Amino acid sequence: MTAADLSLTKHNADKLFQRKRLIGFGIPAVIFAYLVYIFFAFDISGLAGRANLDNAVTLASDSWSHKVHVTRDNRSGEISYAVEGERKGRYPEGQRPGWVSGDEVTTIDLGGDHIVRYLPDNRTEIEIPGFPMIEVQAEGRSLTSNLPADLPDWISASNRRIGITTPEGRITMTGARTEVFNYFPGWELFWFTLDSPYHGQGLGTILFGEQIDPTRSNIAGAISDWWNNAMWRHKDVAWAIGETILMAFLGTMGAAIIALPLAFMAAKRFSPVMMLRAATRRVFDFVRGVDALIWTVVLARAFGPGPLTGALAILITDTGTFGKIFSEALENVDQKQIEGVESTGAKPLQRYRFGVIPQVVPVLLAQILYFLESNTRSATIIGAITGGGIGLMLTQAMQTQKDWEEVAYYIVLIVVMVMFMDWFSGWLRGKLIGRKD
């Protein structure tokens, strides 16, 4: 090796290192610059101002707890007890929670020595440890109270409305009504609503105990009351999940059925006419490019909201995707097997059936099953837009901004549903084409 060669090699090596160094520092620098741009484009610094931490606290605490409202209507003097303040969670006539006592004076024990008394003539007394007894009188639309002028931050007061928030519960008072909210952990009435005879009965009593409802057997009655629970709507939720899975199933399988013959038309090996091939491919590109979002919007106009619209939107979009994948798989088919089948005198259809299909089926099945799982997730989103399935129930529950425990329930169900479909498609793939690893 001469000196000239050596210096050339060294020069080349130097250049290579220079380039590597440039890439090594350049790529992180570009990424960093992009993130800085995003920081300003998305106004991340203003996020703190827009974020509502109270919402986060409500969400975090309400998703695993519930409250029972004790409400006095100051016009009629009537006191009602209801879980979450909803009509379907109301205690039946003559029943009330165990922490409420007294007839003339209704005493509400919030626990931790926090006591609220509803006195006659719309007077209210509130005992909070470490704070003087609060007395409030409601008259017409205004309130008079003995609250001092400077209030701690857990009390807000005006002559129209007083709000007291303690760790044990919350009290709001207006001229029209006085309300106490008592918080408890857990999802309330998840099994039975208060009007069901099975409420408060243990599992053992229902399974083996005496007949509770004379007209129905215990197990049938309990299942029917649980299934028709008005608060949690188990029946509707089950239907919604079924609808979501149905959308994914119909969409994926329908797309596969339509895409398979079209894929033959788009594969070079099986479709000698160039124009036809190109046209089919453009159709695939088009339906894939017009995203599921646009298809959903367009189809919802024709078919109205519901699971069928979602299924068709998935079907159309995935026909494009499947068509592309299938035709690529068909191009990679081994010619030898087809020739072998042909040598036995097979007709074209038989050649496809015995020469081509066995080769591509594992690839196609793997793709279809993968899409089945991924489309379960898409169906949740499409359901939220087109109005069907668990996605719709979730968006509705979020929009009412009230029943956070239901939101939490739906989220858990959605995650379980997707994981189940993931497991199921993996299991089916293992059964049909053997484990991958």
Place this chain on the structure above:
Amino acid sequence: MADISLGGAAHSVGSIQSSYMAQVHRRRLYGGLTLLIFVVLMVSGFNIADDRNAGGFWEGLHQIGDYPADVLSEAWEKRADLPGLIAKYFPALVETINIAAVSTLIGAIGGLFLSLLGARGLAKWPRLIAMFRRISDIMRAVPEIVIALVLIFVLGGGPVPAMIAIAIHTAGALGKMFSEVAENADLKPVEGLASTGATWFQRMLLGVLPQVAPNYLSYSLLRFEINIRASAILGFVGAGGLGYELRNAMAWGPGRFDEAAAIFILLFGTIVFFDQVSSRYRNRLTEGQGQ
């Protein structure tokens, strides 16, 4: 002698044939049954979906073209405005693409760590492999819309909730795909680096990443394509970008169809464009691997 062996062979051929035919019949029966179940599932599923839909399939079928025709005819009447409208909605498009790009970037970085920590033979803490895999399974299972809706409630509308939601899902999905690649990586460079006393981070950066980078990039590009669609669709539930504008334009109904058409054109063009670009680069990346 010859007779006996011939007779025996004929007998065994006969039994082989009959057992083969029995097998074929059984397979056909099972295949036919599976097909029957599948057809029943499809038909009954279709009927249920049709029942629970607001409008029926057969009544709606001839109306499919109506809405696109309305939109197109109105857009054609006002075609002079279209360039202006496209320019008007271009910032929203940029936002949608930005959401997809940032979430792919963050998700890919997250997926990179999840995959290396969850790959047999590479993990820093081999005992925690199962945990990191479960984490990426759960992140993958949560649909974007769930996280997006919760974050919209807490953080308010805008691109950030969508970005976080898509990034979390992307990290889980890429984590799984990446770890499959990482498990097939050659361990010799890693061992060589370990013998020089390299830390785990250096072993991964210098020993594993150069091997897996083309595949990782190719998967990330594919994910970017998917995320553009996801970010458009999340906009529809209130997370900014083109989807949000589309919902507003739709809410106006007739008279604003030209705006909807402009958004359709932008979205369609973007998806096709990135589809083509990413498939070209992905081909180049995976072709380079064979050499």
